[in-house]
Amino acid sequence: MRAMVLEQPGTPLKLVERPDPQPADGEVRVRVAACGVCRTDVHVVDGELPNPKLPIVPGHEIVGYVETVGNGVDALAAGMRVGIPWLGHTCGHCPYCREGRENLCDHPLFTGYTRDGGFATHTVADGRYVFRLPQSGEDVATAPLLCAGLIGWRSLRMAGEGKKIGLFGFGAAAHIVTQVALWQGREVFAFTRPGDAAAQAFARKLGAHWASSSEEKPPEPLDCAIIYAPVGALVPAALSAVRKGGRVVCAGIHMSDIPSFPYRLLWEERELLSVANLTRKDGDEFFTVARQAGIVTETVTYPLSRANDALADLRMGRLQGAAVLVP
Numbered sequence: 129m130r131a132m133v134l135e136q137p138g139t140p141l142k143l144v145e146r147p148d149p150q151p152a153d154g155e156v157r158v159r160v161a162a163c164g165v166c167r168t169d170v171h172v173v174d175g176e177l178p179n180p181k182l183p184i185v186p187g188h189e190i191v192g193y194v195e196t197v198g199n200g201v202d203a204l205a206a207g208m209r210v211g212i213p214w215l216g217h218t219c220g221h222c223p224y225c226r227e228g229r230e231n232l233c234d235h236p237l238f239t240g241y242t243r244d245g246g247f248a249t250h251t252v253a254d255g256r257y258v259f260r261l262p263q264s265g266e267d268v269a270t271a272p273l274l275c276a277g278l279i280g281w282r283s284l285r286m287a288g289e290g291k292k293i294g295l296f297g298f299g300a301a302a303h304i305v306t307q308v309a310l311w312q313g314r315e316v317f318a319f320t321r322p323g324d325a326a327a328q329a330f331a332r333k334l335g336a337h338w339a340s341s342s343e344e345k346p347p348e349p350l351d352c353a354i355i356y357a358p359v360g361a362l363v364p365a366a367l368s369a370v371r372k373g374g375r376v377v378c379a380g381i382h383m384s385d386i387p388s389f390p391y392r393l394l395w396e397e398r399e400l401l402s403v404a405n406l407t408r409k410d411g412d413e414f415f416t417v418a419r420q421a422g423i424v425t426e427t428v429t430y431p432l433s434r435a436n437d438a439l440a441d442l443r444m445g446r447l448q449g450a451a452v453l454v455p
């Protein structure tokens with residue numbers, strides 16, 4: 129197999145050849161057809177998340193085909209088309225797992241962070257954390273659903289039922305969530321980096337009601353907002369954009385520090401919360417919603433060997449939609 133490997137945070141990924149991985153009991157080997165590049169991969173490579181497994185193969189938006197099935201995996205068979213998400217393993221017995229909140233498990237493994245992921249021609253996954261996908265479908269277009277879509281869905285659900293919803297940071301997740309929110313009959317207000325006319329045009333093209341700089345106030349108070357950009361200054365901005373009783377959801381795994389802000393921005397029962405990881409139930413729900421809502425992803429593809437370019441483009445905000453690696 130070939131893989132793009134991170135040896136030390138803050139250094140470029142290196143293309144390496146390795147023997148094909150063999151699935152242990154309970155695991156499957158998957159031939160990767162496409163792997164999306166997520167903001168979290170940038171955080172891993174840049175050393176912004178603590179204690180990655182090193183060396184690590186990043187990538188947790190994997191679409192591929194099962195090649196080999198380890199002992200004890202009954203639900204999967206060779207040839208099946210599958211998706212592998214960020215949540216790679218949970219312990220099953222901590223208090224969080226027992227109460228159905230496996231996204232908060234005390235002893236988890238995460239694909240592309242604490243176990244090897246999909247920036248590769250092949251990968252091995254715990255068979256219980258693999259989603260079956262329809263046997264036919266566009267592999268590249270499906271890859272971003274595995275994290276941008278799933279975390280987007282979880283964050284949208286946690287934002288509540290509000291009709292007017294603000295999205296701060298208009299990248300891969302927001303471009304999927306916009307389509308779901310419109311399908312649900314909501315109005316989308318898109319906030320981008322100041323001066324990013326291309327992202328604002330992209331948001332309008334997808335049906336956003338309004339799109340402007342995150343330094344602007346929306347034309348009317350919003351019911352809720354989700355922050356996808358890893359920028360702490362957006363927290364007070366989003367709080368000041370929502371109405372009394374409105375809710376702000378931070379959807380990223382990492383954010384720069386939140387500047388201090390006056391209590392009146394939180395006052396009047398505004399709520400601020402974060403979304404962590406996903407559960408397998410989120411996946412089952414979201415893949416149904418994605419089909420019903422007719423989600424169409426916008427992707428920019430890169431060959432596997434150009435993973436560093438994809439990460440750089442994402443880091444600099446140089447692409448619309450989602451970056452996807454193809455082995």
Ligand SMILES: [Zn+2]
Pocket residue numbers: 218219220221222223224225226230232233234235236
């Ligand atoms: Zn657990």
Ligand SMILES: [Zn+2]
Pocket residue numbers: 166167168169188214275276
């Ligand atoms: Zn992700």
